[in-house]
Amino acid sequence: MRRVDPAKIPAWLGPLPAFSRDRLEERFNGGDLLLVLQADDPLAVAHAARMLERDLRSFAELKWVQQGFRQARGSEATGTTMRNLMGQVDGTVNPDPAADDFAGLVWCDGSAAGESWLANGSAFVLRRTRMELDTWDQVDRPGREQTIGRTLADGAPLSGGDEHTPSDFDAKNALGLPLIPSFSHIARARSTDPNERIFRRGMNYDDGTEAGLLFACYQRDPLKQFVPIQQRLDELDLLNEWITHTGSAVFAILPGFTPDTPLGASLLA
């Protein structure tokens, strides 16, 4: 069996630091090899997953499968931000792949210790996040909106504007109270450090008895980008009343491939 060269292990490649509110279940944690299969058509995904699992079976065993979904293509205009099962617009403040700072946030450049093989790869964090939807239903609309800091209707920040208007965390109402509560999810998640951002690609899940979000994000370094955000949320976030992290995993995402450079060539060279 081939052992991994310690010089090829990035500092962030391992379990995340413990968060006080985590209630992780081993059946949803970790793993050695991640396959992310996404498509508009569930039949194509099912077939591809089965073919890959079959081809892997001689040298790997299945630890977990977590199936997710988003709104079907065509049910909303293309480019519409997804909604999660709480009904919220989820993923508004995401780095724009066309923006100048996207590469530095999401793609590794191969310069960090242990990452020589990861240039143009990325780091992936998966957090299975159960939602307590029954009690969430009991919260009225203002309560839900203040928990998040955005309107339910269109995801606009409570400081005004539309979904993509920047949030004004200093804006106050006539009583002098912040329009976006200080303990709201978006107020706690935000950072003044422009490097402390992640590229989210979450999926809803509902296995018939439990539902929530397969929170997923890509970044260059989870310890510098995801972890400080999650530490703030773990410490204080109105949303914590209705969510519980029940699974957690970190994976390195290999650089892409070409006919001349197969997947994983930089790691196995």
Next chain:
Amino acid sequence: MRRVDPAKIPAWLGPLPAFSRDRLEERFNGGDLLLVLQADDPLAVAHAARMLERDLRSFAELKWVQQGFRQARGSEATGTTMRNLMGQVDGTVNPDPAADDFAGLVWCDGSAAGESWLANGSAFVLRRTRMELDTWDQVDRPGREQTIGRTLADGAPLSGGDEHTPSDFDAKNALGLPLIPSFSHIARARSTDPNERIFRRGMNYDDGTEAGLLFACYQRDPLKQFVPIQQRLDELDLLNEWITHTGSAVFAILPGFTPDTPLGASLLA
């Protein structure tokens, strides 16, 4: 607790007769109340299911949830017959809702014993049908096509034509052998009795460890329509090598409703 009037129980409303090849698991069997939720968008289905389950919780408990899928709208031309996880076009010979004989096959007319409340309702049969896809993969294309009696490419019967060409079970090749094998699935499923037909609305399922078809059909009387078909298949069908029925249920489907006639009015009157 309200008891059901025995005069309101159709003869077919209960477990199906035993089939020799069934390997039923109680966790997928039966139940008192069925909700079928279908939509193009999985987010809408998840939300509706949760709202209904919540509203039912004070007087019912969940026995099972079986989640299915078909090809996403837009991935094939509208009206294309579904494919199942074996890759087959599945559901070609289905009664046409626009045809004159559809109502008599699918909708109850209220005249049979115990069915006075079921005029314009229907009978629903669900069969959870696990597929042995690993061994199915080992069968070559001619073997798969002869098992079903149709081509994989477009579902045309092996006697020729296209998907909707009627099967010619008498057609023979140069050696005098039937083009559609006598033990193939379509040869065994067919009946010369035009009343022995069902309206299929199956869905694929894949829970990550097991996959197959949630075979579902509507008919006026399962004992006269579904059961004789399934008895023939149970007795002999090349496809049996790769499928196992692991769940079974029969439900009465209430007639539709109007603002003046709520759902179930004819039963509870």
